[in-house]
Amino acid sequence: MYGYTPSKDDYLTRLRRIEGQVRGLQRMVEDDKYCIDILTQVSAATRALQSVALGLLEDHLAHCVAHAAAEGGEVAEAKIREASDAISRLVKS
Amino acid sequence: MYGYTPSKDDYLTRLRRIEGQVRGLQRMVEDDKYCIDILTQVSAATRALQSVALGLLEDHLAHCVAHAAAEGGEVAEAKIREASDAISRLVKS
Amino acid sequence: MYGYTPSKDDYLTRLRRIEGQVRGLQRMVEDDKYCIDILTQVSAATRALQSVALGLLEDHLAHCVAHAAAEGGEVAEAKIREASDAISRLVKS
Amino acid sequence: MYGYTPSKDDYLTRLRRIEGQVRGLQRMVEDDKYCIDILTQVSAATRALQSVALGLLEDHLAHCVAHAAAEGGEVAEAKIREASDAISRLVKS
Numbered sequence: 001m002y003g004y005t006p007s008k009d010d011y012l013t014r015l016r017r018i019e020g021q022v023r024g025l026q027r028m029v030e031d032d033k034y035c036i037d038i039l040t041q042v043s044a045a046t047r048a049l050q051s052v053a054l055g056l057l058e059d060h061l062a063h064c065v066a067h068a069a070a071e072g073g074e075v076a077e078a079k080i081r082e083a084s085d086a087i088s089r090l091v092k093s
Numbered sequence: 094m095y096g097y098t099p100s101k102d103d104y105l106t107r108l109r110r111i112e113g114q115v116r117g118l119q120r121m122v123e124d125d126k127y128c129i130d131i132l133t134q135v136s137a138a139t140r141a142l143q144s145v146a147l148g149l150l151e152d153h154l155a156h157c158v159a160h161a162a163a164e165g166g167e168v169a170e171a172k173i174r175e176a177s178d179a180i181s182r183l184v185k186s
Numbered sequence: 187m188y189g190y191t192p193s194k195d196d197y198l199t200r201l202r203r204i205e206g207q208v209r210g211l212q213r214m215v216e217d218d219k220y221c222i223d224i225l226t227q228v229s230a231a232t233r234a235l236q237s238v239a240l241g242l243l244e245d246h247l248a249h250c251v252a253h254a255a256a257e258g259g260e261v262a263e264a265k266i267r268e269a270s271d272a273i274s275r276l277v278k279s
Numbered sequence: 280m281y282g283y284t285p286s287k288d289d290y291l292t293r294l295r296r297i298e299g300q301v302r303g304l305q306r307m308v309e310d311d312k313y314c315i316d317i318l319t320q321v322s323a324a325t326r327a328l329q330s331v332a333l334g335l336l337e338d339h340l341a342h343c344v345a346h347a348a349a350e351g352g353e354v355a356e357a358k359i360r361e362a363s364d365a366i367s368r369l370v371k372s
Contacts, residue, residue, distance in 0.1 A: 002128050004122070004131075005125065008122055011122050012122055012123065015118050015119045018115050019116060022111050022112045022115055023112060025145075026105055026108045029097070029108065030101075030105065035095050035153040035157060036176070036179050038097075038149055039150060039153075039179045039182070039183065042142055042183075043146070043183055046139055046143060046186045049115075049135055050277060052118075052135060053132055053135040053277075054274050056132055058267075059128065060128040061266045061269060062263070062270075065247070065251075065266075066262055066266060069251065069252040069256055072252075076252055080251075080252060082129055084240070084243065084244035084247060084248075086129050088240050089136045090135075090136055090273075090277055091236060091239075092236075093136040093137075093143070143371075146370075147363070147370060150366060151359070151360075151366075154340075154362060154363060155356070155363075158359075159348040159351075159355055162345040165349060169345055173345060177336065177337035177340060180336060180366055181333050184329060184333060185278070188311065188314050189314060190308070190314055190317075191311065194309075198309065201305045202305065205301045208297050208301055211294050212291055212294045215283070215294065216287075218284065220281065221282060221283060221335055222361055222362070222365050224283075224335055225339075228331060228335070229365075230372075231328055232325055232328045232372045235321055235325045238321060239321040239322070239325070242317055242318055242321070246315065250314060268315055269315070272315050272319070272322075275318070275322045276322055279322040279325045279326045279329070
Protein backbone atom coordinates (compact mmCIF):
# COMPACT_ATOMS: atom_id res chain seq x y z
CA MET A 1 0.00 0.00 0.00
CA TYR A 2 1.38 3.33 -1.10
CA GLY A 3 -0.12 6.80 -1.41
CA TYR A 4 -0.99 6.20 -5.06
CA THR A 5 -2.57 2.77 -4.56
CA PRO A 6 -6.20 4.01 -4.34
CA SER A 7 -5.67 5.92 -7.63
CA LYS A 8 -3.79 3.17 -9.51
CA ASP A 9 -6.38 2.91 -12.28
CA ASP A 10 -6.35 6.65 -12.82
CA TYR A 11 -2.53 6.71 -13.09
CA LEU A 12 -2.56 3.75 -15.48
CA THR A 13 -5.10 5.50 -17.70
CA ARG A 14 -2.97 8.65 -17.77
CA LEU A 15 0.23 6.72 -18.48
CA ARG A 16 -1.46 4.80 -21.33
CA ARG A 17 -2.57 8.12 -22.80
CA ILE A 18 1.03 9.41 -22.57
CA GLU A 19 2.23 6.20 -24.25
CA GLY A 20 -0.26 7.00 -27.04
CA GLN A 21 1.13 10.53 -27.29
CA VAL A 22 4.68 9.18 -27.66
CA ARG A 23 3.53 6.74 -30.37
CA GLY A 24 1.80 9.68 -32.04
CA LEU A 25 5.14 11.52 -32.02
CA GLN A 26 6.75 8.57 -33.82
CA ARG A 27 4.05 8.69 -36.51
CA MET A 28 4.58 12.45 -36.91
CA VAL A 29 8.32 11.92 -37.48
CA GLU A 30 7.67 9.01 -39.87
CA ASP A 31 5.11 11.07 -41.84
CA ASP A 32 7.48 14.09 -42.07
CA LYS A 33 5.23 16.43 -40.12
CA TYR A 34 6.30 20.02 -39.58
CA CYS A 35 8.94 20.40 -36.82
CA ILE A 36 6.99 22.99 -34.86
CA ASP A 37 3.88 20.77 -34.78
CA ILE A 38 5.99 17.92 -33.42
CA LEU A 39 7.48 20.24 -30.78
CA THR A 40 3.99 21.27 -29.68
CA GLN A 41 3.13 17.61 -29.10
CA VAL A 42 6.40 16.97 -27.26
CA SER A 43 5.54 19.87 -24.91
CA ALA A 44 2.08 18.36 -24.34
CA ALA A 45 3.55 14.93 -23.48
CA THR A 46 6.13 16.53 -21.17
CA ARG A 47 3.42 18.46 -19.32
CA ALA A 48 1.32 15.29 -18.98
CA LEU A 49 4.31 13.42 -17.48
CA GLN A 50 4.98 16.30 -15.08
CA SER A 51 1.37 16.27 -14.01
CA VAL A 52 1.60 12.53 -13.23
CA ALA A 53 4.77 13.23 -11.22
CA LEU A 54 3.09 16.02 -9.21
CA GLY A 55 0.15 13.72 -8.46
CA LEU A 56 2.40 10.88 -7.31
CA LEU A 57 4.38 13.31 -5.18
CA GLU A 58 1.29 14.70 -3.45
CA ASP A 59 0.04 11.16 -2.76
CA HIS A 60 3.50 10.30 -1.41
CA LEU A 61 3.59 13.31 0.92
CA ALA A 62 0.03 12.66 2.12
CA HIS A 63 0.71 8.99 2.85
CA CYS A 64 4.29 7.73 3.23
CA VAL A 65 5.85 11.02 4.39
CA ALA A 66 2.95 11.87 6.69
CA HIS A 67 3.13 8.41 8.33
CA ALA A 68 6.89 8.70 8.80
CA ALA A 69 6.52 12.23 10.20
CA ALA A 70 3.96 10.97 12.70
CA GLU A 71 6.54 8.39 13.87
CA GLY A 72 9.24 11.05 14.02
CA GLY A 73 12.94 10.48 14.57
CA GLU A 74 15.39 9.31 11.96
CA VAL A 75 12.78 7.53 9.86
CA ALA A 76 10.93 10.84 9.41
CA GLU A 77 14.11 12.72 8.55
CA ALA A 78 15.14 10.11 5.99
CA LYS A 79 11.71 10.17 4.29
CA ILE A 80 11.67 13.97 4.10
CA ARG A 81 15.19 14.09 2.72
CA GLU A 82 14.24 11.45 0.12
CA ALA A 83 11.11 13.40 -0.89
CA SER A 84 13.13 16.63 -1.13
CA ASP A 85 15.63 14.95 -3.43
CA ALA A 86 12.78 13.73 -5.65
CA ILE A 87 11.30 17.27 -5.76
CA SER A 88 14.71 18.63 -6.68
CA ARG A 89 15.07 16.13 -9.56
CA LEU A 90 11.58 17.06 -10.73
CA VAL A 91 12.23 20.81 -10.67
CA LYS A 92 15.50 20.34 -12.57
CA SER A 93 14.06 17.95 -15.17
CA MET B 94 12.43 17.90 -46.15
CA TYR B 95 12.78 19.39 -42.71
CA GLY B 96 15.74 20.00 -40.44
CA TYR B 97 15.19 16.68 -38.68
CA THR B 98 14.80 14.59 -41.86
CA PRO B 99 18.45 13.42 -42.05
CA SER B 100 18.18 12.26 -38.41
CA LYS B 101 14.72 10.64 -38.63
CA ASP B 102 15.97 7.18 -37.66
CA ASP B 103 17.78 8.56 -34.65
CA TYR B 104 14.67 10.41 -33.46
CA LEU B 105 12.51 7.31 -33.99
CA THR B 106 14.92 5.21 -31.94
CA ARG B 107 14.84 7.75 -29.12
CA LEU B 108 11.05 8.03 -29.20
CA ARG B 109 10.67 4.23 -29.14
CA ARG B 110 12.94 4.15 -26.10
CA ILE B 111 10.77 6.80 -24.41
CA GLU B 112 7.66 4.74 -25.27
CA GLY B 113 9.38 1.82 -23.53
CA GLN B 114 10.08 4.02 -20.49
CA VAL B 115 6.38 5.00 -20.31
CA ARG B 116 5.34 1.33 -20.56
CA GLY B 117 7.86 0.60 -17.82
CA LEU B 118 6.13 3.23 -15.67
CA GLN B 119 2.82 1.43 -16.16
CA ARG B 120 4.38 -1.84 -15.01
CA MET B 121 5.84 -0.10 -11.95
CA VAL B 122 2.38 1.21 -11.00
CA GLU B 123 0.75 -2.19 -11.66
CA ASP B 124 3.40 -3.95 -9.56
CA ASP B 125 3.02 -1.48 -6.65
CA LYS B 126 6.59 -0.19 -6.85
CA TYR B 127 7.75 2.43 -4.37
CA CYS B 128 6.51 5.99 -5.25
CA ILE B 129 9.98 7.55 -5.20
CA ASP B 130 11.34 4.93 -7.61
CA ILE B 131 8.46 5.68 -9.99
CA LEU B 132 9.16 9.41 -9.69
CA THR B 133 12.82 8.84 -10.57
CA GLN B 134 11.73 7.09 -13.78
CA VAL B 135 9.21 9.83 -14.60
CA SER B 136 12.04 12.39 -14.30
CA ALA B 137 14.19 10.28 -16.64
CA ALA B 138 11.41 10.06 -19.25
CA THR B 139 10.76 13.81 -18.97
CA ARG B 140 14.43 14.58 -19.51
CA ALA B 141 14.55 12.25 -22.52
CA LEU B 142 11.53 14.01 -24.06
CA GLN B 143 13.12 17.42 -23.44
CA SER B 144 16.30 16.25 -25.07
CA VAL B 145 14.34 15.19 -28.18
CA ALA B 146 12.67 18.62 -28.19
CA LEU B 147 16.01 20.45 -27.95
CA GLY B 148 17.38 18.37 -30.83
CA LEU B 149 14.34 19.05 -33.03
CA LEU B 150 14.56 22.74 -32.20
CA GLU B 151 18.25 22.98 -33.11
CA ASP B 152 17.57 21.17 -36.42
CA HIS B 153 14.66 23.54 -37.04
CA LEU B 154 16.78 26.65 -36.40
CA ALA B 155 19.62 25.34 -38.54
CA HIS B 156 17.33 24.50 -41.45
CA CYS B 157 13.85 26.06 -41.70
CA VAL B 158 14.62 29.24 -39.72
CA ALA B 159 18.01 29.74 -41.37
CA HIS B 160 16.46 29.40 -44.85
CA ALA B 161 13.68 31.83 -44.00
CA ALA B 162 16.20 34.29 -42.50
CA ALA B 163 18.25 34.13 -45.69
CA GLU B 164 15.12 35.13 -47.66
CA GLY B 165 14.36 37.90 -45.16
CA GLY B 166 11.20 39.96 -44.99
CA GLU B 167 7.93 38.86 -43.48
CA VAL B 168 8.57 35.15 -44.02
CA ALA B 169 11.69 35.40 -41.86
CA GLU B 170 9.88 37.36 -39.16
CA ALA B 171 7.03 34.85 -39.05
CA LYS B 172 9.40 31.87 -38.75
CA ILE B 173 11.38 33.49 -35.96
CA ARG B 174 8.25 34.41 -34.06
CA GLU B 175 6.96 30.84 -34.48
CA ALA B 176 10.26 29.38 -33.23
CA SER B 177 10.28 31.77 -30.25
CA ASP B 178 6.77 30.67 -29.31
CA ALA B 179 7.86 27.03 -29.44
CA ILE B 180 10.90 27.81 -27.25
CA SER B 181 8.63 29.59 -24.79
CA ARG B 182 6.28 26.56 -24.58
CA LEU B 183 9.30 24.34 -24.05
CA VAL B 184 10.77 26.47 -21.26
CA LYS B 185 7.39 26.64 -19.52
CA SER B 186 6.61 22.92 -19.87
CA MET C 187 9.83 29.94 14.21
CA TYR C 188 9.72 28.31 10.82
CA GLY C 189 11.77 25.60 9.20
CA TYR C 190 14.12 28.16 7.64
CA THR C 191 14.66 30.19 10.83
CA PRO C 192 17.93 28.45 11.92
CA SER C 193 19.34 29.13 8.42
CA LYS C 194 18.10 32.72 8.05
CA ASP C 195 21.59 34.18 7.68
CA ASP C 196 22.48 31.67 5.01
CA TYR C 197 19.32 32.46 3.00
CA LEU C 198 19.94 36.21 3.36
CA THR C 199 23.49 35.80 2.06
CA ARG C 200 22.25 33.83 -0.92
CA LEU C 201 19.46 36.30 -1.68
CA ARG C 202 21.91 39.24 -1.49
CA ARG C 203 24.15 37.43 -3.94
CA ILE C 204 21.17 36.95 -6.28
CA GLU C 205 20.34 40.66 -5.92
CA GLY C 206 23.93 41.34 -6.98
CA GLN C 207 23.50 39.03 -9.99
CA VAL C 208 20.35 40.93 -11.05
CA ARG C 209 22.16 44.26 -10.71
CA GLY C 210 24.99 42.77 -12.76
CA LEU C 211 22.41 41.93 -15.45
CA GLN C 212 21.33 45.59 -15.53
CA ARG C 213 24.95 46.68 -16.03
CA MET C 214 25.37 44.17 -18.85
CA VAL C 215 22.29 45.58 -20.62
CA GLU C 216 23.45 49.18 -20.04
CA ASP C 217 26.95 48.36 -21.34
CA ASP C 218 25.55 46.63 -24.47
CA LYS C 219 27.01 43.23 -23.64
CA TYR C 220 26.47 40.34 -26.03
CA CYS C 221 22.94 38.80 -25.76
CA ILE C 222 24.20 35.25 -25.21
CA ASP C 223 26.45 36.36 -22.33
CA ILE C 224 23.47 38.07 -20.71
CA LEU C 225 21.38 34.92 -21.19
CA THR C 226 24.06 32.83 -19.49
CA GLN C 227 23.89 35.12 -16.45
CA VAL C 228 20.07 35.04 -16.44
CA SER C 229 20.24 31.22 -16.35
CA ALA C 230 22.69 31.39 -13.43
CA ALA C 231 20.40 33.75 -11.45
CA THR C 232 17.38 31.54 -12.21
CA ARG C 233 19.20 28.45 -10.98
CA ALA C 234 20.29 30.28 -7.80
CA LEU C 235 16.67 31.31 -7.11
CA GLN C 236 15.47 27.75 -7.70
CA SER C 237 18.09 26.45 -5.31
CA VAL C 238 16.85 28.87 -2.61
CA ALA C 239 13.31 27.65 -3.27
CA LEU C 240 14.32 23.99 -2.96
CA GLY C 241 16.09 24.74 0.31
CA LEU C 242 13.09 26.59 1.76
CA LEU C 243 10.83 23.76 0.65
CA GLU C 244 12.95 21.08 2.31
CA ASP C 245 13.05 23.13 5.54
CA HIS C 246 9.28 23.57 5.31
CA LEU C 247 8.65 19.83 4.85
CA ALA C 248 11.03 18.95 7.69
CA HIS C 249 9.47 21.42 10.10
CA CYS C 250 5.95 22.79 9.44
CA VAL C 251 4.67 19.83 7.40
CA ALA C 252 6.25 17.23 9.70
CA HIS C 253 4.70 18.88 12.77
CA ALA C 254 1.28 19.06 11.14
CA ALA C 255 1.57 15.43 9.99
CA ALA C 256 2.39 14.37 13.56
CA GLU C 257 -0.85 16.06 14.70
CA GLY C 258 -2.78 14.43 11.88
CA GLY C 259 -6.33 15.17 10.83
CA GLU C 260 -7.44 18.13 8.77
CA VAL C 261 -4.50 20.33 9.77
CA ALA C 262 -2.12 17.76 8.31
CA GLU C 263 -4.13 17.41 5.12
CA ALA C 264 -4.28 21.18 4.63
CA LYS C 265 -0.50 21.58 5.11
CA ILE C 266 0.29 18.78 2.67
CA ARG C 267 -2.09 20.17 0.08
CA GLU C 268 -0.53 23.63 0.52
CA ALA C 269 3.01 22.23 0.15
CA SER C 270 1.96 20.27 -2.96
CA ASP C 271 0.57 23.43 -4.53
CA ALA C 272 3.86 25.24 -3.83
CA ILE C 273 5.82 22.34 -5.39
CA SER C 274 3.54 22.48 -8.43
CA ARG C 275 4.14 26.23 -8.87
CA LEU C 276 7.87 25.64 -8.54
CA VAL C 277 7.94 22.83 -11.13
CA LYS C 278 5.93 24.94 -13.56
CA SER C 279 7.95 28.15 -13.04
CA MET D 280 23.87 47.16 -31.72
CA TYR D 281 22.23 43.91 -30.65
CA GLY D 282 18.72 42.58 -31.01
CA TYR D 283 17.77 43.91 -27.57
CA THR D 284 19.21 47.42 -28.07
CA PRO D 285 15.94 49.08 -29.17
CA SER D 286 14.23 47.65 -26.05
CA LYS D 287 17.05 48.41 -23.57
CA ASP D 288 14.90 50.67 -21.39
CA ASP D 289 12.17 48.07 -21.20
CA TYR D 290 14.63 45.36 -20.13
CA LEU D 291 16.21 47.68 -17.55
CA THR D 292 12.78 48.44 -16.08
CA ARG D 293 11.98 44.74 -15.84
CA LEU D 294 15.36 43.89 -14.29
CA ARG D 295 14.97 46.69 -11.71
CA ARG D 296 11.57 45.28 -10.80
CA ILE D 297 13.13 41.81 -10.38
CA GLU D 298 15.86 43.37 -8.20
CA GLY D 299 13.03 44.82 -6.10
CA GLN D 300 11.41 41.38 -5.88
CA VAL D 301 14.67 39.86 -4.63
CA ARG D 302 15.05 42.62 -2.03
CA GLY D 303 11.45 41.94 -1.02
CA LEU D 304 12.42 38.29 -0.51
CA GLN D 305 15.19 39.37 1.87
CA ARG D 306 12.71 41.43 3.88
CA MET D 307 10.34 38.47 4.04
CA VAL D 308 13.11 36.25 5.44
CA GLU D 309 14.22 38.96 7.91
CA ASP D 310 10.62 39.48 9.07
CA ASP D 311 10.04 35.72 9.54
CA LYS D 312 7.29 35.49 6.95
CA TYR D 313 5.57 32.16 6.33
CA CYS D 314 7.70 29.78 4.16
CA ILE D 315 4.95 29.17 1.60
CA ASP D 316 4.44 32.91 1.06
CA ILE D 317 8.18 33.30 0.46
CA LEU D 318 8.10 30.38 -1.99
CA THR D 319 5.25 32.02 -3.92
CA GLN D 320 7.38 35.16 -4.33
CA VAL D 321 10.44 33.13 -5.36
CA SER D 322 8.31 31.49 -8.09
CA ALA D 323 7.16 34.94 -9.26
CA ALA D 324 10.76 36.24 -9.46
CA THR D 325 11.86 33.08 -11.30
CA ARG D 326 9.07 33.48 -13.84
CA ALA D 327 9.96 37.16 -14.34
CA LEU D 328 13.61 36.23 -15.00
CA GLN D 329 12.56 33.52 -17.45
CA SER D 330 10.36 35.99 -19.26
CA VAL D 331 13.32 38.38 -19.63
CA ALA D 332 15.39 35.48 -20.97
CA LEU D 333 12.72 34.52 -23.53
CA GLY D 334 12.51 38.14 -24.69
CA LEU D 335 16.29 38.45 -25.07
CA LEU D 336 16.36 35.16 -26.94
CA GLU D 337 13.65 36.19 -29.41
CA ASP D 338 15.46 39.51 -30.04
CA HIS D 339 18.69 37.57 -30.53
CA LEU D 340 17.12 35.16 -33.04
CA ALA D 341 15.44 38.02 -34.93
CA HIS D 342 18.63 40.04 -35.15
CA CYS D 343 22.03 38.38 -34.64
CA VAL D 344 21.00 34.88 -35.73
CA ALA D 345 18.93 36.12 -38.68
CA HIS D 346 21.85 38.26 -39.93
CA ALA D 347 24.28 35.38 -39.59
CA ALA D 348 21.84 33.02 -41.35
CA ALA D 349 21.53 35.50 -44.24
CA GLU D 350 25.34 35.38 -44.59
CA GLY D 351 25.34 31.60 -44.39
CA GLY D 352 28.34 29.32 -44.09
CA GLU D 353 30.28 28.67 -40.92
CA VAL D 354 29.29 31.96 -39.27
CA ALA D 355 25.63 30.97 -39.53
CA GLU D 356 26.28 27.48 -38.20
CA ALA D 357 28.25 28.83 -35.23
CA LYS D 358 25.53 31.34 -34.32
CA ILE D 359 22.79 28.72 -34.49
CA ARG D 360 24.79 26.28 -32.41
CA GLU D 361 25.46 29.03 -29.83
CA ALA D 362 21.75 29.96 -29.69
CA SER D 363 20.77 26.28 -29.32
CA ASP D 364 23.16 25.92 -26.40
CA ALA D 365 21.62 28.97 -24.72
CA ILE D 366 18.11 27.56 -25.26
CA SER D 367 19.25 24.26 -23.76
CA ARG D 368 20.63 26.02 -20.65
CA LEU D 369 17.38 27.94 -20.34
CA VAL D 370 15.19 24.84 -20.61
CA LYS D 371 17.30 23.04 -18.04
CA SER D 372 17.46 25.95 -15.57
